[in-house]
Amino acid sequence: MKITLTTLVAAMLLGACIGRVDAPPGENVEAYVPIYASATALENIEVTTVRSTTKAGKIYAYGNYIFQNELYEGIHIIDRSQAQPKKIAFLKVPFSTEVAVKGNYLYTNSVSDIVVFDIANPLQPTVVKRLKNAFPAVNQEYPPFSNVFFECVDPSKGIVVDWVLKTIPKANCRR
């Protein structure tokens, strides 16, 4: 708790600009750490058999179908046309968090890209379009909070897919 307070005071003293910290605060500070994925990992889209839900995400209803996001993994496709609604397929979309449908087309994201699927056959959705960086869900330079310390982004490690609060030995960036 003391560290948090020190961090806060230090942050206030440092002002509001984003930048590298010349004199890092004490050791073991609470800071946001980027989680990386490679650009090629985002291309890894496929339809698989049903799987159990582990990190249940957002839901979307469309006709007899329900789509539920599996956080950062993809989308469960549920058919409720029968008395006992059940999963019929899993659409693997790396780092997907959102879902919406119009006509026979499903919109989701893969980190910051919007990906469009043709779901005329919900057992076999196919990619019809990818809009690069159309949904800047995760900032590539800093975490979505101000007055915080964070580990500076190293673009050579890949795309930032998330920011996680951790206690790390030294935080070299702040905003």
Added chain:
Amino acid sequence: MKKYIYPILFLSICIASLQCTKNSDSSFMATTGQGGSLARFAIAGNYLYTVDHEKLHVFNISDPANPVAKATVPIGFEIETIYPFKDKLFIGSTSVVHIFSITNPEQPQKLSTAISPAVLRRCDPVVAKDTVAFATLRTNTDCGGLQSILAVYDIKDITNPVQKFAYRVAEPYGLGYKDDALYVCDKDGLLVFDIKKPYELKQVGSLKDGSYVDVIPYNNTLICWVRAGVILYDISNPFTPQLITKIN
């Protein structure tokens, strides 16, 4: 497998048309589906609206296979949700609700910002019904220990939303309504309210089949996002949801 698809499709269409005759006001045949109150993607007419943490993005989807970026509108900070209602968009941030007009769908215009005087932080999802808007305002210990509430706003004058009622809840998340029943996901369960008189709404029940995050009332089915997956209820009688199944 393929030979089963046509009978299933036929059956689905039959069920669909049956449900439609039962619910003249339903959106069942509409080509757009329905999202929850915690969504960042929303479709209104031929447009897909998305919100990131700070901006609203507009895509023309007249050709649904080929979204075309049309506009980006700066909104504020810590934006979390978007909810389409008639020709409006309700955009929830951690502190306020921004209301935009999409009369001109490619150029959303800000109409107002609803602020709850009782809550400094944690204003999240919002839904609207006629001239009333409902929002859950979740506080946590970082926010001074203020009470979380279900807030009811008069939006007759959309440029000046006025909070008319507040109901204390434990730790609320998403919400949705069917007819006069409002469903609110709360730490203590799924709370069911009678909103016939929205400014004196009454809790009439609560369900405890899971840990509820958000709801989509969809015709006669209440689709619940729970931590373990999905729970479905029959809401033919909106005040007394009947469990259909859990999908984990």
